Amino acid sequence: GQQLNQSPQSMFIQEGEDVSMNCTSSSIFNTWLWYKQDPGEGPVLLIALYKAGELTSNGRLTAQFGITRKDSFLNISASIPSDVGIYFCAGSSGNTPLVFGKGTRLSVIA
Amino acid sequence: EAQVTQNPRYLITVTGKKLTVTCSQNMNHEYMSWYRQDPGLGLRQIYYSMNVEVTDKGDVPEGYKVSRKEKRNFPLILESPSPNQTSLYFCASSRAQETQYFGPGTRLLVL
Numbered sequence: 154g155q156q157l158n159q160s161p162q163s164m165f166i167q168e169g170e171d172v173s174m175n176c177t178s179s180s181i182f183n184t185w186l187w188y189k190q191d192p193g194e195g196p197v198l199l200i201a202l203y204k205a206g207e208l209t210s211n212g213r214l215t216a217q218f219g220i221t222r223k224d225s226f227l228n229i230s231a232s233i234p235s236d237v238g239i240y241f242c243a244g245s246s247g248n249t250p251l252v253f254g255k256g257t258r259l260s261v262i263a
Numbered sequence: 264e265a266q267v268t269q270n271p272r273y274l275i276t277v278t279g280k281k282l283t284v285t286c287s288q289n290m291n292h293e294y295m296s297w298y299r300q301d302p303g304l305g306l307r308q309i310y311y312s313m314n315v316e317v318t319d320k321g322d323v324p325e326g327y328k329v330s331r332k333e334k335r336n337f338p339l340i341l342e343s344p345s346p347n348q349t350s351l352y353f354c355a356s357s358r359a360q361e362t363q364y365f366g367p368g369t370r371l372l373v374l
Contacts, residue, residue: 186362195267195353195365196306241306250296250321251363255305 159242159254166232167262174257175226176242184245185218185225190256191238200227232261265290267366269354275372276344284339284369286354294357295337296321297329299350306353312337344373
């Protein structure tokens with residue numbers, strides 16, 4: 154099945170630093186979603202994007218739906234220890250099942 | 264509280280012994296799906312259901328069955344589990360195919 158290219162695979166950052174991760178696809182999507190998974194838990198939806206060019210914030214998180222509709226990025230500002238986890242992007246073209254990236258594992262060093 | 268529940272959360276079984284993982288949601292969602300998560304492979308969809316009595320294969324359906332007799336329940340059935348089905352399984356539900364809400368996961372070990 155189709156997969157999204159999500160990068161980086163993992164990141165180690167200092168507390169207080171900003172973080173950026175992105176996803177690209179060979180297909181056009183109508184919806185981009187970003188999830189976070191804490192250890193031992195299911196993924197939790199962070200941000201949903203429904204329109205090309207859309208920029209949406211949720212606290213320290215900001216995500217954008219790329220103009221080409223084939224990419225999206227997620228930024229986390231001023232990272233804190235509880236930001237640790239795996240971040241997944243996911244895309245949907247409406248009539249097909251949601252497609253997930255392989256995740257970005259974020260580690261925050263205090 | 265709106266939620267997706269899965270049972271059991273942890274399961275150890277032996278090859279060939281049929282098992283069922285239950286999934287239930289209380290949000291009146293039409294869409295439900297099952298994923299497996301393996302290291303380095305991310306989340307892969309096993310089966311999904313657009314509504315009652317409507318199910319479709321996802322990316323990795325081999326060795327699994329599902330049923331959707333009621334809107335709230337979507338059990339995952341392994342008729343004859345094998346060690347390569349050792350994984351972390353997630354059920355999810357949503358009103359449409361996007362913005363899915365995930366359950367807490369079921370960790371399965373097949374010996």
